[in-house]
Amino acid sequence: MTGYDDPRDYGTPPRLPPVHIPEGAPVFVGRRPRETVLLDGQTKQAIETGRSRLTMLGIFFAGCFTLLAGRLVDISVLRQPDDARGTGTTEAVAERAAxxxxxxxxxxxxxxxxxxxxxxxKLIDIDEAVSKLIRVxxxxxxxxxxxxxxxxxxxxxxxxxxxxxxxxxxxxxxxxxxxxxxxxxxxxxxxxxxxxxxxxxxxxxxxxxxxxxxxxxxxxxxxxxxxxxxxTLDIRVQHAVTDELSRAIETFHAIGGAAIVQDVRTGEVIAMVSMPDFDPNNPREATPENRFNRATLGTYEMGSTFKTFNTAMALDSGVAKLGSSYDATHPIKIARFTIKDDHPQARWLSVPEILIYSSNIGSAKMALDCGVDRQREFMTRMGMTRRVSIELPEAGTPQVPNPWREINTMTIAFGHGMAVTPLHLATGVAALVNGGIYFQPTLLLPDPAHPPAGERVVSSQTSASMRKLMRLVVTIGTGKKADVPGYWIGGKTGTAEKAEGGGYARKALLSSFVSAFPMTEPRYAVLVMIDEPKGTKETYGFATGGWTAAPTVGRIVERIAPLLGVMPTEGPDPATAGGVLIAKASGED
Structure with a gap:
């Protein structure tokens, strides 16, 4: 193999002469035994040189790939831009759970x-860059x-x-x-x-x-x-409630409103709406008013809806019975205040009639019979004196009187002198109709294997009575426009004048309706509050809860009940089952 000066000059090897195998010599079938080939010095040196060059080339490419990989990690993971290190804004954003x-x-x-x-x-022409970027x-x-x-x-x-x-x-x-x-x-x-x-x-x-x-x-x-x-939200129910509340606000030219749907058996909030609202995709465009959550942060005097608590307190404490009656013939004058009825009956009223006709006079006298201490204890038991428990940072604390005097007891009986959030009201009413168990409101879906534990706040008998009374409010009282055949809606209207400058603004109303359905076996509480509604031709100029919020609740129930698996039923009306006394009272228990 001599005569080749460089391995690259190797050509076709010379043809070898035929090999003669002597007779009797062993013949190998398959691979031949490896033979040792000895290379002379020049050939060996050429091969070693080629091998060294290939090794160096491999090391060079490996080093290049290592540098590129390191640079990629440095740029995409480790290194932060200079300007960003000062503000922290370009810190790698971790994926956020859905x-x-x-x-x-x-x-x-x-x-x-x-x-x-x-x-x-690295910019070449700044003016050009500005012009082009502004264009796109x-x-x-x-x-x-x-x-x-x-x-x-x-x-x-x-x-x-x-x-x-x-x-x-x-x-x-x-x-x-x-x-x-x-x-x-x-x-x-x-x-x-x-x-x-x-x-x-x-x-x-x-x-x-x-x-x-x-x-x-x-x-x-x-x-x-x-x-x-x-x-716990059901986005289908959320859509229906939003749609109906928006319709009511537009119809009655209101400045806002709130609505809640809550499972009375668990405290789960199925829908919660506050208006005006905002688009969380563009929060910078939202005003503070739009971002304000009226359902959980705003505290309001909820008007006659509080008569549900006042009635339940009197019945549960034994101070009054369904057959008890109170003189609502004349307004009550105390200090510089006068308590009168918006729908005066000018006669003695039974306990059911006080709720049905929404008598302020009867409610105040019933509260006086219970007393200041009993009222304060009952309101505390119903969660009305403490910050609402909900998984939101925007949760309001009730405004309660201090000191809590007799005049406060009378006004709180019909929803003035104490301010709570709409969620307080919905959660409290849920406890009145579900058998008497108070469940903390929640937005987190609980584990079905570990249902939430509630706390008894009124007796099951009081709860049964309240279901009948609230149904009567819808069938023959101020909440007629909330009625939906087959769903046995029961509730209570409320119309409060908004506090303003140490007094009340007579034309700035807060109209509401708190309800539950079906009253045969309550599943859901529904509350609608409309802020400063204006009367229309169709409502004969009235903007009270019975004309504005009650029909809105009726439309909501009609839309969401099928979604929630509650179908219309036939049977006896729970308002008359058991013979609740609604006849004209005689003045005796």
């Missing part, structure tokens, strides 16, 4: 988006954009969370010095629906209000990123 309704429908989730930044040291991103401020691009910084945010089209259009500009960073953006598929319950997050996906704020740590925990937070 939020769903009780049926698994997604209410809040994350989408990966592109955010635009610039390395201003018209919501940017030209002045601010120009200042950022002339800052001389190696990193400066231009716009966060671009849409795919915006990203494409910016890329198409072909401007040097512009780049994108991938981020997670929180989105709410149903927009305004359930906005006050869900709340919203800031640009760095940190919870600011609502459930997003209350469970911020849990939602940001990587260990549970794949496990959604399941709420």
């Amino acid at each position: 939020i769903t309704d009780r049926n698994g429908v997604v209410l809040a989730t994350n989408l990966t988006t592109a955010s635009l930044y610039a390395d201003t040291t 991103l018209p919501d940017l401020s030209r002045v601010e954009l120009d200042a950022k691009l002339r800052s001389g910084k190696s990193f400066v945010w231009l716009k966060r969370n671009l849409t795919p089209r915006q990203e494409y259009e910016v890329n198409s500009l072909g401007l040097p010095g512009l780049a994108f960073q991938r981020e997670e953006r929180r989105v709410y598929p149903f927009g305004r629906l359930a906005a006050h319950v869900l709340g919203f997050v800031d640009i760095d996906s940190k919870g600011i209000s609502g459930v997003e704020a209350r469970f911020d740590e849990e939602l940001r925990d990587p260990a549970r990123a794949a496990q959604p937070l399941k709420l």
